[in-house]
Amino acid sequence: MFNNLIDIERLLKEDITDIISTAQAFKKGTITSCAKGKTACLMFFENSTRTHCSFELAAKKLKMHVLNFDIGASSFSKGESVKDTFENLYFIGVDTVVLRHSENHIIDRILGEISYPLKFINAGDGNYSHPTQALLDYMTMLEKIGSVEGRKIVIAGDVAHSRVAKSNLALLKKFGADIHFCAPEYFMPEKPEKYDVTWHNNLQEAISGADVVMLLRVQNERLDSETIQRCGNYSEKYKLSSEILNKYAPNAVLMHPGPVNREVEITSELLDSSKGVTILEQARNGLYVRMAVLNMLFGEKEE
Ligand code: CP
Numbered sequence: 278m279f280n281n282l283i284d285i286e287r288l289l290k291e292d293i294t295d296i297i298s299t300a301q302a303f304k305k306g307t308i309t310s311c312a313k314g315k316t317a318c319l320m321f322f323e324n325s326t327r328t329h330c331s332f333e334l335a336a337k338k339l340k341m342h343v344l345n346f347d348i349g350a351s352s353f354s355k356g357e358s359v360k361d362t363f364e365n366l367y368f369i370g371v372d373t374v375v376l377r378h379s380e381n382h383i384i385d386r387i388l389g390e391i392s393y394p395l396k397f398i399n400a401g402d403g404n405y406s407h408p409t410q411a412l413l414d415y416m417t418m419l420e421k422i423g424s425v426e427g428r429k430i431v432i433a434g435d436v437a438h439s440r441v442a443k444s445n446l447a448l449l450k451k452f453g454a455d456i457h458f459c460a461p462e463y464f465m466p467e468k469p470e471k472y473d474v475t476w477h478n479n480l481q482e483a484i485s486g487a488d489v490v491m492l493l494r495v496q497n498e499r500l501d502s503e504t505i506q507r508c509g510n511y512s513e514k515y516k517l518s519s520e521i522l523n524k525y526a527p528n529a530v531l532m533h534p535g536p537v538n539r540e541v542e543i544t545s546e547l548l549d550s551s552k553g554v555t556i557l558e559q560a561r562n563g564l565y566v567r568m569a570v571l572n573m574l575f576g577e578k579e580e
Contacts (some may be wrong), residue, residue: 282409283561284444311341336571375398384397418532433459438496461478488530494538512542
């Protein structure tokens with residue numbers, strides 16, 4: 278099907294539909310592994326709970342061998358180059374690397390340096406792309422609302438630093454969704470007009486009549502000192518509560534990629550309500566999407 282999963286932009290609509298059907302088949306238990314015996318190396322330069330654990334469990338459920346690469350204990354600390362590291366891993370027997378890194382487009386850079394056909398899956402790079410997150414989000418939306426075509430999908434929060442927002446935009450555009458971004462000026466990316474979305478900076482107005490409301494985490498670790506100062510009162514205007522959601526978008530599906538900052542972008546009472554369960558269902562669908570992606574990397578899809 279594909280040799281690497283780098284971003285959503287390089288997938289065709291049919292590829293996405295195939296990944297989702299394969300994920301659904303894994304969820305129903307109607308498909309078995311064709312990646313058995315292959316080796317996945319999980320390499321996380323940034324912290325992760327959902328993506329790391331679900332990729333590890335997905336690989337184990339597919340009966341793959343799993344190497345959890347310890348960055349701190351590796352020979353990167355001795356100055357080994359990217360080229361040498363990945364070429365040695367390939368010769369040791371690694372078939373695919375699941376990579377999370379702070380550098381945008383790092384997989385393209387590595388592929389440009391190595392001479393052997395190691396397969397890569399992007400588990401999140403900088404503020405560019407998080408393709409498996411967008412795929413699991415899409416799977417969850419399909420389960421909840423059937424189709425995204427023409428449906429109002431609002432993504433609200435720290436858009437500037439969000440690879441999740443960008444990958445969701447790339448995916449949802451392919452399927453004809455009506456996409457709205459909501460952010461204060463300090464969380465808008467440079468040149469917001471280049472994004473093919475409707476922009477808002479008022480949360481109530483943005484979510485009005487929405488079919489899906491996806492909140493984003495304030496990514497404190499990526500903020501410069503000026504933005505940290507400016508976002509001090511973020512939650513006064515952008516924290517979503519049950520009261521606001523029920524008033525402006527009572528039928529909306531509530532989503533969040535996680536991790537959640539309780540009482541910053543969402544109240545604890547909303548997160549712990551029945552609406553918040555979808556956020557846990559997203560995490561569970563992540564397991565099946567990652568099983569599908571790993572399986573399809575080695576040539577199989579659900580017919
Ligand atoms: N949504 C997401 O990528 O979560 P983690 O950082 O915990 O993997």
